[in-house]
Amino acid sequence: MSAVSARFVQVASKTVSRVPRSVSAGLVACASSRIVQRVTGPQVVRDTSMNHPLWSSAHMRSYSSRPADAVMSVRPKVTLATLRKLYKRGEPITVMTAHDFPTGTLVDKAGIDMTLVGDSLAMVALGHTSTSEITIDEMLHHCRAVARGTRSSFLVADMAFGTYETSPDQAVTNAVRMMKEGKVEGVKLEGGKEMAPTIARLTQVGIPVIGHIGLTPQRQASLGGYKVQGKTVAKAKAMIEDAIALQQAGCFAIILEAVPEPVARHITDILSIPTIGIGAGAGCSGQVLVQQDMLGLYGQVPRFCKTYRSLADDIVGALREYSADVKSRAFPAEEHCYPMPQEELKRFMNMVHEQKEDEQKGASASVGHA
Numbered sequence: 180m181s182a183v184s185a186r187f188v189q190v191a192s193k194t195v196s197r198v199p200r201s202v203s204a205g206l207v208a209c210a211s212s213r214i215v216q217r218v219t220g221p222q223v224v225r226d227t228s229m230n231h232p233l234w235s236s237a238h239m240r241s242y243s244s245r246p247a248d249a250v251m252s253v254r255p256k257v258t259l260a261t262l263r264k265l266y267k268r269g270e271p272i273t274v275m276t277a278h279d280f281p282t283g284t285l286v287d288k289a290g291i292d293m294t295l296v297g298d299s300l301a302m303v304a305l306g307h308t309s310t311s312e313i314t315i316d317e318m319l320h321h322c323r324a325v326a327r328g329t330r331s332s333f334l335v336a337d338m339a340f341g342t343y344e345t346s347p348d349q350a351v352t353n354a355v356r357m358m359k360e361g362k363v364e365g366v367k368l369e370g371g372k373e374m375a376p377t378i379a380r381l382t383q384v385g386i387p388v389i390g391h392i393g394l395t396p397q398r399q400a401s402l403g404g405y406k407v408q409g410k411t412v413a414k415a416k417a418m419i420e421d422a423i424a425l426q427q428a429g430c431f432a433i434i435l436e437a438v439p440e441p442v443a444r445h446i447t448d449i450l451s452i453p454t455i456g457i458g459a460g461a462g463c464s465g466q467v468l469v470q471q472d473m474l475g476l477y478g479q480v481p482r483f484c485k486t487y488r489s490l491a492d493d494i495v496g497a498l499r500e501y502s503a504d505v506k507s508r509a510f511p512a513e514e515h516c517y518p519m520p521q522e523e524l525k526r527f528m529n530m531v532h533e534q535k536e537d538e539q540k541g542a543s544a545s546v547g548h549a
Contacts, residue, residue, distance in 0.1 A: 257292055257333040259365075259387060259431055265292065265465075266453045272432075272465025274455050275473075277325045278304045282470055284328030294329055295467060296322045296336035296363065298397070303471040310396045311340035315353055322361030335365040335389055340397040343368050347380035354386045367434065369395035371421030375428040382429030390425035392418055393459065394437035407458075409442045422446045422454075434467065435459040437483070458483030 255261070265272050274293040277283040278300035286294045300321055301313035315338075322336045336357055343350035354366050365387035368374060378388050393408045409415045418438065425433055432453040435443045440460030447454045447463050456463030458481065472480040475489035504510035519527065 254290060254331040256331055259333070262292065262333060262431070262453065271463075272453055272455060274465055274467035276300070276467070276470045277328075278321050278470075279324045280328045282328075283325035286470070287329045287332045291332050292465070293467075294325060294332040294334050295367065296325050296334070296361075297367075297469065298337035298339060299469050303469060303477065310337075313339050315339045315342045315356065319356065319361045322357065322363050326362035333365070334363045335367055335387070336361060336363040338366050338368045343374075343377060344370075347377045350377045351380055351384055351386070354381055355384075358386060365389060365431070367391055369397050371418070372424035375424045378425060378428035378430055388428075388430050389455070390422075390428075390430040390433040391436065392421045392425070392433060393435045393443075396436075407437045407439065409438045415439075415442045418442065419446055419449070422450060426450055426452050432464075435463060 262272060272293065273291045274295055275286045275289075275291045276295050276297040276299060277286045278296065283294060283296075296318070298310040298313050298318065301307040301310045301317075304321070305313065305317070307313065318336060318339050322334075326334060338350070338353060338357065342353040350368070357363055357366050366381070367389040368378070369391040371392050374390070378390065381388050394406065409418045419442075422433055422435075430452060432455055433446075433450070434455045434457060435446060436456075437458040438446075438456075438460075440462060443454065443456055443459035444462030453464035455465045455467050457467050468484055471477055472484045473487050475486045476491050476494075478491065480486055501510065518524075
């Protein structure tokens with residue numbers, strides 16, 4: 180590299196010194212390759228700046244066949260160590276469900292700590308009447324889609340009903356599939372101390388596990404429906420025993436669902452791992468909601484859910500506007516269409532005109548022969 184080009188690189192480096200390190204390195208690399216080409220000539224150094232990750236197809240994408248790829252993650256990857264640090268310093272852990280590439284991308288973009296591919300997708304995405312109807316193959320399909328949109332958030336997924344209850348060996352076999360084929364980083368399973376041996380086996384082979392007690396939707400039939408759990412002293416005591424057993428088995432966190440706030444707070448206080456509440460009050464170590472519920476996509480939501488947006492009305496309104504625009508031919512307008520070069524347009528119109536003339540002549544000849 181000549182002295183002139185080296186000087187340009189030094190200036191570029193100073194210019195981006197206040198930019199995050201991962202970004203500044205790319206900017207300097209792009210600037211350097213362009214500068215060297217201009218100084219030394221294209222025969223010496225080829226301009227490769229457009230091949231740099233900063234200039235990926237995401238910058239040039241002009242079609243909506245699928246959302247643009249994330250160029251880079253400005254947020255460090257959330258790991259189990261990250262979650263433990265949040266817990267130790269008392270910072271609430273945020274968890275949100277996702278069921279496909281767009282919802283996974285949005286959760287990750289929002290800076291949520293943990294993304295859960297919940298079996299609730301059986302109801303909110305697939306239209307089933309309960310979570311127990313989804314299969315492991317369906318879960319794997321959705322896990323892979325969410326994983327493609329997840330760069331920073333820690334990704335976990337529910338194990339489908341019937342894939343872990345029979346034996347620890349069954350659980351290991353299917354959890355390995357979730358990790359390898361589903362691309363998740365941990366699994367969640369429902370149940371109390373009766374599931375401790377299974378959880379211990381999973382953690383022994385290196386599979387991170389989140390426990391789930393309180394209201395366990397996969398078992399709602401045996402619970403008499405979707406009801407609050409732990410409302411009596413006896414049931415609260417049993418839930419405390421369950422929580423301790425799951426912690427001892429190796430869970431890195433436990434979800435408490437539909438549990439009275441004092442009970443959830445006490446369980447949180449006595450454990451040394453995070454509790455993630457859903458309808459369990461603000462005393463938990465973190466919170467989780469179903470994305471479709473908090474976005475107001477399906478109308479009525481559980482009492483414990485805060486609806487942050489009412490997107491159903493906005494979406495239906497937009498679809499109705501689209502339908503009206505199509506019916507009235509207001510859409511697509513000129514700005515939504517692709518033009519042709521003027522010279523090619525003239526040639527095309529001449530071709531069309533000539534074809535019509537030939538068709539008319541042919542029709543006239545046919546009439547004459549008749």
